[in-house]
Amino acid sequence: QVQLVESGGGLVQAGGSLRLSCAASGSTFSITAIGWYRQAPGKQRELVASISRGGSTNYADSVKGRFTISRDNAKNTVYLQMNSLKPEDTAVYYCNAHTVVFTPNDYWGQGIQVTVSS
Numbered sequence: 001q002v003q004l005v006e007s008g009g010g011l012v013q014a015g016g017s018l019r020l021s022c023a024a025s026g027s028t029f030s031i032t033a034i035g036w037y038r039q040a041p042g043k044q045r046e047l048v049a050s051i052s053r054g055g056s057t058n059y060a061d062s063v064k065g066r067f068t069i070s071r072d073n074a075k076n077t078v079y080l081q082m083n084s085l086k087p088e089d090t091a092v093y094y095c096n097a098h099t100v101v102f103t104p105n106d107y108w109g110q111g112i113q114v115t116v117s118s
Contacts, residue, residue, distance in 0.1 A: 013016035022095035038091035
């Protein structure tokens with residue numbers, strides 16, 4: 001079992017920045033990748049960025065050059081630095097941990113609201 005707690009969301013003006021944090025606990029040794037997803041009203045949940053156990057990163061085209069995913073292994077925490085925010089970045093952001101022990105599993109945080117005003 002893995003528990004995820006997100007923090008750092010809020011309201012920001014267009015062009016501003018926010019940093020989201022995802023703190024993992026429990027069976028963190030089993031995590032193979034952590035990703036940030038987002039879901040805007042009326043839209044499907046989409047992958048924003050992910051980082052693998054080996055450190056490889058992946059970004060949605062819409063956030064490349066503006067968002068950076070990173071991690072602090074000592075704190076079991078993954079960060080999403082979001083710069084040059086746009087109103088279309090407004091969504092609930094979710095942290096996801098993909099684990100593999102004998103079978104794959106996915107764990108989700110509770111979600112955190114990010115609102116970008118124009």
